Amino acid sequence: MHALHLIISACAVASVIGVDRNNFKTCSESSFCKRNRDLEPKDSRFHVVPGTINIGSGRVTFELLNDEASFVGEVITLVDNTARLMINEKAPLHPRYVVKDSLDGEPKTAPLKLEEQTDASVRVNFGSEGRASAVIVFKPFRVDFLMDKEIVTSLNSRGLMNFEHYRKPALVQHDPPAPTEATEEHHEGEEGQENHEQPPAEEHQAPPEPTYEDWTETYKSHTDHRPKGPSSLGMDISFPGVEHVYGIPEHADSLALKLTKGNGAHHSEPYRLYNLDVFEYELNNPMALYGSIPVMMAHNAQHSTSVFWNNAAETWIDVSNSLAKSGILSMLSYFHGSDETPQIDTHWFSESGIIDVFVMLGPKPHDLFRQYAALTGPTPLPPMFSIAYHQCRWNYNDQEDVYGVNKGYEDHDIPVDVIWLDIEHTDGKKYFTWDVAKFPNSKEMLDKLWSYGRRMVTIVDPHIKREDGYHIHSDASSQGLYIKNHNGGDYDGWCWPGSSSWIDFTSPDIRKWWAEQLSLSRYSGSTTSLFTWNDMNEPSVFNGPEITMHKDAKHHGDWEHRDVHNVYGMLQPQATGEGQVARSGGRDRPFVLSRAFFAGSQRFGAIWTGDNTADWGHLKASMPMLLSIGLTGLTFAGADVGGFFKNPDSELLIRWYQAGAHQPFFRAHAHLDTKRREPYLHDENVMQRIRNAILARYSRLPFWYTLYYHASKTGVPTMRPLWVEFPSEEATFSLEEEYLIGSALLAKPVTEAGVSSWDVYLPGKDEVWYATDDLSRYTGGQTITLSVTLDRIPLFQRGGSIIPTKERIRRSTVQMLNDPLTLTVALNNQGSAKGDLYMDDETTFDHHSGKYLLRNFEFTAGKFTSRNGDTAGSYRSESWVQRIDVIGITAQPATVTLTLSNGSQRQLAFYFNASHSRLVIRKPDVNIGEDFDIVIA
Structure with a gap:
């Protein structure tokens, strides 16, 4: 069997038996995750260098030192009770990636006022009416953020901060190093770390101190070359007085995040943020899925706060609980007159980049939505048709099939605004093309749908078929538009078309080129009533490690894929939407659906929760999944109605339509191997119940549209947990199967x-x-x-x-x-x-x-x-x-x-x-x- 067929067959098996966990790493199989997770709370190795504190307009800068390297840090005070902590190497051997695409412009700084400066700490006041404060403790290094004189967020209070600075390859040795100054410094830098790849002591003579022997790492048959060496970083973030935290989607898990470490831990693995194509994902699991938004919200009856870990590399987050004491005890005692208070402790660690943390101090949920939208942008007002009902299937067979679907809705008086086409509509999986045998006159088809007031969406994935004569491939190959492999050639992997390469959307010029492909002259057979679905953009690579791209692949600016992985899938819908706008001469609003997403994706369109399954558990899970996504800024989201895999019975299908009609994005979708399930194909009783659910959506569209207007102004989600509107009512804090619409x-x-x-x-x-x-x-x-x-x-x-x-x-x-x-x-x-x-x-x-x-x-x-x-x-x-x-x-x-x-x-x-x-x-x-x-x- 052809290699591609083998891969697709394996995927099909996975869709039947559930996710194959062997395709995806655990923390212990990710060396940087294990190194960071093995750290134990203690006084931090990092301290502020005396005399380096500089207090300027809107920022406090300082130098940090640990046992082996120097770093620069700054606390930046921003408008509206928001602050930012940035830490980078002082003089790195290589530049470190700073995520900018997540932000909607440069954040606006706000003045600060020095409240107190001693030999041990500095305290500054900022924010609305001077209600917010930041305290920088010098040794051990810690930053506390206060609202109304109460600590609400504390960074590095448990001393888990770690920052693996870039080193020269010559320092990597299997034999015990000679006692040079360089190696002594290297040994000191390994305090608290383990080399998990070393065999047991009786089988191998370990060096006196662990060394960085994992400049390359192998997972299954794939080797990650790591030409710059290990570069991970991490920090603990605690929320005193809080027992519930939310966010960090996407996971098929509860709304209130479960504990992953310590007493009462529900999960043995940390929550993982690493965009992956996971077939028929499991429920109640912290495994990574299609999208990643590194935003966490903490809430109690008195206040709400949130953090945004602005890092696009593979990231893991542990969640545990404790009583506040030790490093932050003195501050809490000063303000509370109490020795301890419950708190949620989290530990964040990423493979590369810098420490770049935004802290939003609320103090109420609606304040957090506004503060986060000021950083990453709100959801722009979508066109009305996009929040109505969509009918999709992999795949409608041909032009006559599309006409038949349209007629089915007409004959049974059921509203629908968009009919979708999956990959089979193309000429041999070549995007921006049509299979002319099946769709001989696509413009005629689009115009006929438009005569009923209906649009169409076609799928356009980021992988490009490597076929001579295919104009997209010819342009991308000749103009150098593809992501490169670690040796500098075009990255070549397998996806739906077979041998494929991936457009490098991290380049602004290449995004502009991509946008031009949406023009009516370039996308032959298209019209202005045709919109776009960007799927498989994690990116999914069938023969890659964890079904995604090798981390040592190269992007624009010589950045490695490890640096940009989670942001990549956001940049394709950005370029696609810009192409739709340009196509209309700047007049019409775009509509793009994306499977992968990151912080800031709300600016570029809608997302859905991926390849779910037609069972009651997945219907139930859609509620907390969508609520979590909405809390982190991406309000335009939905779940495939009916389930993508398998065949729902009539009761499940009815219930799913009733749920989907009351969620932000409303689309029915199904797998190629499922039975046809368009509403009009069912018996009269089932059809009428589905029809009534769709009619309920259409009747309330003025209300939904008004909610989206407010979301475009304030960032407030359209679909909300009850505690957002009832923030002091503790009975609502864990509710996830019911929700508010506005x-x-x-x-x-x-x-x-x-x-x-x-x-x-x-x-x-x-x-x-x-x-x-x-x-x-x-x-x-x-x-x-x-x-x-x-x-x-x-x-x-x-x-x-x-x-x-x-x-x-x-x-x-x-x-x-x-x-x-x-x-x-x-x-x-x-x-x-x-x-x-x-x-x-x-x-x-x-x-x-x-x-x-x-x-x-x-x-x-x-x-x-x-x-x-x-x-x-x-x-x-x-x-x-x-x-x-x-x-x-x-x-x-x-x-x-x-x-x-x-x-x-x-x-x-x-x-x-x-x-x-x-x-x-x-x-x-x-x-x-x-x-x-x-x-x-």
Whole structure:
């Protein structure tokens, strides 16, 4: 069998039997991970050199020393209660990689004020209203960050900082070194480290001190040459007073991170961040998956804080708990008057780069979202079609198959906005091409879909088939656009096309070239209604170590792949999106879906959770996975509805649609070997339930779009854990199977088979919650048991909120642009409610030049008002208000009077249902952009 077929067959077997762990390293099989993890807490070997402290505008610089090398460090104070610690070698033999692509521009510094300086430490004050402080302790080196005079984050308080400086290869010896000055220094530098590759003592004469014998490392048949030698670094980060930490996606694990070390450890391995193509990944596992965001959020009832470890190399994180003492005890005692407090201890270590840590001090969850968005950028407002429903499969067979899918949705009156094509649509797996036998007239197909208001997405992966005459390969080969192997030739590996090379997206010039391939003249057969799916961009290399690229491959700037691995997959969708924008002359917003991601990926499009499986466990796991991703800035994310591998039964499929309809990115997708499962192919009862779930998504698109508008401004996720809105309610801290959509809707999808009841926790003892289907009213601060059927999932509107919807059934969002709106007003215990609505043309960048509409709604004391929420907006919508539902009103009104902005008045028809405490105000028929009042008397 051909080598590629063997590889693909192995992958197919993996998809049946689950992930093959033998393909992926454990910490003990990664030498730098083992060296760092073996370190024990103690006084740090690093100390600040006396007399090197320099306090300037917005930064404190200093020199650090350990037993063997000198380093430079700086604490930089940034705007909005944020700070940055950077540590690098003072005079490295080779430059060390600093990740810049993650950041949305250079972070803005903020002034600092010297509070105290002694021979032992320096304390500076910064941030909003001077609430934040940083204390740099000289010996042993430690940095504490305080908010309102309480330590919330402490760096190197356990003394686990490690920084393997670059050395000359001559220092690597198998025999005991001669007692020269150089080797003595080398030996001292190995304190606390082990050479795990040495055989047992009885089989090999070990040197007096461990030496760096792992300048090369072999995993299976692959050799990593490490021409610069070991270069790992690490540091412990502690969160006093905290018992729950979140983030560091992507892992198929719980929302609140589990302990990986010490008493009570749930996992024996650290959490790993290393973008990998993992077939049918396991649940409840800290193994690396497709994306990596090195951001962790710590939360308790008093405050929230987060850290961003800005490093794109392979990274591992241990999580343990303890009582705060030792290094930070004195500071805590000073402020708390207590000897100990619970804390979460984490230990971060990366293979290369520098120590570059951002600390965001909150103090509340919404503050953290804003602070992180200021660093890495928020999610830009996506086009409306992209947050609607998508239909995908590997693969729709040909042009007629696509027409049949479109017809199936039409005939059964089910909305869909995008139909997707996987790798089989291409000419022999050559991207930016079409198989003309299957798709003889792609433009005709795209135009026909567009006549229904539907778009198409095609897959474009980063691996390029090495075939003579293929224009992408010819250009990339002749112009030097490929990643190089360690010897300087084009990197050549195996992926779907067979022998392949990978575009080097780390080069800005090469990204520009890639963007040009999206032009209508270069991408033959494309139109402006065609968008892009970047898959396999971890990058996946079928015959590479851990199914990815060799770490000693070379990138632009002579950086090794080990330095840039986790950021690589983010740079392809960046270039792809820029190409889509350029294709439209800068007018239209792009849409790109990526499998790999990193900090900052939110700026370039959506992601999904990869190759999940059609079982109940994967449906349940999608909730904490998406919540974790959203907490770390990437709010535009979803999971394949129905599961990618295997065949869901009808109950699981219905439940998955009901969940997916209430998650940020809503796409159905399935493996090549699965049965066809488009909604209209099922029996009437199943189809109608799926259809109702899709209709629920479309009706609430105005609400979702408004949430994405706020995300684009503040970085707040659209899908949120309950504790984000109820930060002092400890009962919410570990909840992961229910979540909030914005702050107004609470969803708890059914994730078990055959259930007739479902427990739901409703937060907030002073809150009111209304079931959206039967309008039942519940008080918060309790767990309720709700009866459920296949037609129902628990979904509640929060009292005090106003939600905009569109109730007309349309085939796609294009037809819905000017449809009328319904406003659902859910009253709280005070009889009031607030909400808003954002609108624009849903497609272009014209909103950047003021063509948008923001409306603020309020109901209080029997009066509903609609006002302009932003006078800078100038968009004129054709939509009008069709109905206003007021839920929680207790008495039937005598009159309902509409007053327009010009002073004119008229009486409105209404309907009152006493059993549901519901007032329906019919046909106000006022343009949504106009100010108006409605008085209920």
